[in-house]
Amino acid sequence: MSDCLIIGGGLIGLLTARELLKSGLSVTILDKSQMGTESSWAGGGILSPLYPWRYEPSITALAQWSQQHYPDVLRQIQQEADYDPELLYSGLLLLNLGAEAQQANDWAKQYHYQLKTIAVEHIQRYEAGIDEQIVHDAYLMPDIAQVRNPRLMRAVYASVKSLGAKCVTNTTVQQILTKDNKAIGVETRQGEFLAKHIVLCSGAWTAELLQGCVDIPYIVPVKGEMIVFQAKPGIVAHIALSDGHYLIPRKDGHIVVGSSIEYSGFKKEISQKTGNKLRHFACQLFPLLEHYPIERHWAGLRPGSLSGIPYIGQHPQLEQLYINTGHYRNGVVTGLASCRLLADILLERSPVIDPAPYALNAERLVKDSSMIEPEKRADLLF
Numbered sequence: 032m033s034d035c036l037i038i039g040g041g042l043i044g045l046l047t048a049r050e051l052l053k054s055g056l057s058v059t060i061l062d063k064s065q066m067g068t069e070s071s072w073a074g075g076g077i078l079s080p081l082y083p084w085r086y087e088p089s090i091t092a093l094a095q096w097s098q099q100h101y102p103d104v105l106r107q108i109q110q111e112a113d114y115d116p117e118l119l120y121s122g123l124l125l126l127n128l129g130a131e132a133q134q135a136n137d138w139a140k141q142y143h144y145q146l147k148t149i150a151v152e153h154i155q156r157y158e159a160g161i162d163e164q165i166v167h168d169a170y171l172m173p174d175i176a177q178v179r180n181p182r183l184m185r186a187v188y189a190s191v192k193s194l195g196a197k198c199v200t201n202t203t204v205q206q207i208l209t210k211d212n213k214a215i216g217v218e219t220r221q222g223e224f225l226a227k228h229i230v231l232c233s234g235a236w237t238a239e240l241l242q243g244c245v246d247i248p249y250i251v252p253v254k255g256e257m258i259v260f261q262a263k264p265g266i267v268a269h270i271a272l273s274d275g276h277y278l279i280p281r282k283d284g285h286i287v288v289g290s291s292i293e294y295s296g297f298k299k300e301i302s303q304k305t306g307n308k309l310r311h312f313a314c315q316l317f318p319l320l321e322h323y324p325i326e327r328h329w330a331g332l333r334p335g336s337l338s339g340i341p342y343i344g345q346h347p348q349l350e351q352l353y354i355n356t357g358h359y360r361n362g363v364v365t366g367l368a369s370c371r372l373l374a375d376i377l378l379e380r381s382p383v384i385d386p387a388p389y390a391l392n393a394e395r396l397v398k399d400s401s402m403i404e405p406e407k408r409a410d411l412l413f
């Protein structure tokens with residue numbers, strides 16, 4: 032029996048495991064498929080929320096802590112794993128903000144982010160291949176970085192194995208086992224797994240897993256489709272965001288383009304129409320991309336929560352059950368802080384961030400109603 036049982040081996044499960052292992056606890060991680068092959072594999076790896084000023088301060092708090100600590104932690108992970116997750120400071124170019132620019136500037140000032148205004152007539156000094164005709168205004172956050180998700184997942188998985196985690200794949204947790212209002216383990220087809228602490232990091236599937244518990248967090252799968260161009264280095268220099276879509280240039284010249292937001296349950300099918308839309312967006316902004324093929328088109332299921340605020344903490348009704356999920360569009364940038372915070376709560380250490388806004392029973396407002404399915408917009412809590 033391990034001290035901790037982690038359900039879900041995505042980025043959140045693996046980083047939570049790493050924090051607990053580093054604190055001397057024994058950890059078993061269970062995943063229904065292979066580790067790191069769901070949302071955490073599918074994401075873009077931008078280490079900033081898109082349009083960060085649109086989010087609650089509780090998201091900024093997690094993002095800022097992660098942004099400060101990622102370089103050091105990724106260095107350690109790279110050593111433990113002997114594998115490079117490709118942290119790259121490519122900066123975030125924000126295009127066509129219109130009237131929102133004022134809000135962006137105020138937010139940047141308040142939270143001490145660099146946000147530089149770029150004169151449109153000089154935009155090609157920053158992005159030689161951009162079509163300046165469709166750029167109306169431009170701003171640069173030069174300190175924003177990215178990681179390459181599949182590489183990150185491979186590195187974190189190797190890191191937790193090197194630290195002694197027991198990793199069990201192809202094992203679906205069917206139910207939480209309880210005794211006297213305490214979670215004592217989980218049931219799977221392969222048998223029961225018992226532990227002193229159970230941590231749910233099961234992403235979009237978490238509400239399903241908690242059926243039967245008194246409080247179930249509001250978490251719905253939100254599909255996101257992405258494409259990647261097989262291009263060459265230098266065609267796009269920065270992460271470029273315009274009208275809700277973005278391009279992410281990787282070190283080797285691949286350019287990831289995302290993403291869609293779709294409420295279609297747990298289906299991960301891709302549609303040609305969405306792929307074409309993403310391609311059209313990218314080629315309009317960077318016409319040279321017309322000459323490069325799409326190497327791959329995929330979809331992932333984000334764990335969508337109210338206002339995008341993750342649930343981090345103890346379950347209010349079941350002792351020894353913890354939850355770390357619901358990171359929606361920002362699980363990579365907020366994940367490092369979120370996993371440290373969960374470990375602080377579980378180990379009763381002084382928390383790195385105030386845990387109150389992330390508690391399961393904390394009030395969550397729906398700021399951006401597009402995050403929620405229309406028929407569920409009235410259900411603000413549970």
Ligand SMILES: Cc1cc2nc3c(=O)[nH]c(=O)nc-3n(C[C@H](O)[C@H](O)[C@H](O)COP(=O)(O)OP(=O)(O)OC[C@H]3O[C@@H](n4cnc5c(N)ncnc54)[C@H](O)[C@@H]3O)c2cc1C
Binds near residue numbers: 062075332356357360
């Ligand atoms: C297209 C797209 C683009 C994105 N871009 C970014 C970005 O640029 N920056 C950013 O910060 N975030 C981004 N995200 C969001 C980010 O990827 C997610 O918030 C994050 O990966 C969530 O991690 P997770 O570990 O909670 O979920 P997952 O990676 O989905 O992991 C959950 C794991 O739990 C397992 N599981 C579920 N149920 C069970 C069960 N019953 N038994 C056993 N195992 C179970 C699953 O198999 C899975 O491996 C993006 C997401 C998508 C889809």
